[in-house]
Amino acid sequence: MVAESSQAQIDALLARLNPPQQEAVTHGDGPLLIFAGAGSGKTRVLTARIAYLIASRRVWPDRLLAVTFTNKAAREMRGRVEALVGEGAEKMWVGTFHSTAVKILRREAQRIGIRSSFVIFDEDDTRAALKRVLDELRLDPSGRRTSPTAATRTRSCAACTSHTKRRCAARAGSTSTI
Ligand SMILES: Nc1ncnc2c1ncn2[C@@H]1O[C@H](COP(=O)(O)OP(=O)(O)OP(=O)(O)O)[C@@H](O)[C@H]1O
Numbered sequence: 782m783v784a785e786s787s788q789a790q791i792d793a794l795l796a797r798l799n800p801p802q803q804e805a806v807t808h809g810d811g812p813l814l815i816f817a818g819a820g821s822g823k824t825r826v827l828t829a830r831i832a833y834l835i836a837s838r839r840v841w842p843d844r845l846l847a848v849t850f851t852n853k854a855a856r857e858m859r860g861r862v863e864a865l866v867g868e869g870a871e872k873m874w875v876g877t878f879h880s881t882a883v884k885i886l887r888r889e890a891q892r893i894g895i896r897s898s899f900v901i902f903d904e905d906d907t908r909a910a911l912k913r914v915l916d917e918l919r920l921d922p923s924g925r926r927t928s929p930t931a932a933t934r935t936r937s938c939a940a941c942t943s944h945t946k947r948r949c950a951a952r953a954g955s956t957s958t959i
Pocket residue numbers: 797798799802818819820821822823824825826
């Protein structure tokens with residue numbers, strides 16, 4: 782049973798849409814693909830559907846997730862949802878694939894044994910970190926070992942089985958000579 786004020790809200794919402802858009806917005810359970818051209822009213826449908834789910838199905842805004850490809854699209858989506866839904870819209874999950882995934886990872890970090898303050902490296906950070914590791918291990922990027930001790934150790938390891946080789950490498954790592 783939908784309250785009178787909500788029904789008025791829903792009627793106003795649907796009045797802004799053409800019949801195919803109304804059909805999409807009022808679609809029942811299960812997945813729905815909206816396949817339409819540029820500027821044809823897809824975002825209007827998505828934002829109206831969000832407002833419709835909140836008004837007619839009493840879905841909590843924080844149980845709704847809207848994912849976009851770009852930050853610009855996410856900003857636009859949030860702005861348009863806020864204009865339609867008003868208070869409560871800020872509780873909704875609206876973001877790009879990346880920002881949404883990071884938000885989930887930070888929230889659930891403890892469950893997978895990582896710190897929620899983890900840092901994501903961009904390409905420059907990754908290169909700098911790899912360079913530091915190579916420097917510390919005294920390896921040059923071509924893979925040659927520059928430490929004479931390491932070279933000797935590698936030669937002596939050449940005859941090892943892969944199992945003992947791993948152990949040699951682990952032992953060498955613990956003394957920081959490789
Ligand atoms: N049924 C409608 N009646 C009047 N205006 C509409 C209707 N549907 C969409 N519009 C208007 O048309 C414009 C384009 O709509 P919308 O942004 O939803 O399209 P889109 O398909 O998401 O566009 P894009 O491909 O650029 O993402 C907007 O200004 C929107 O308000």
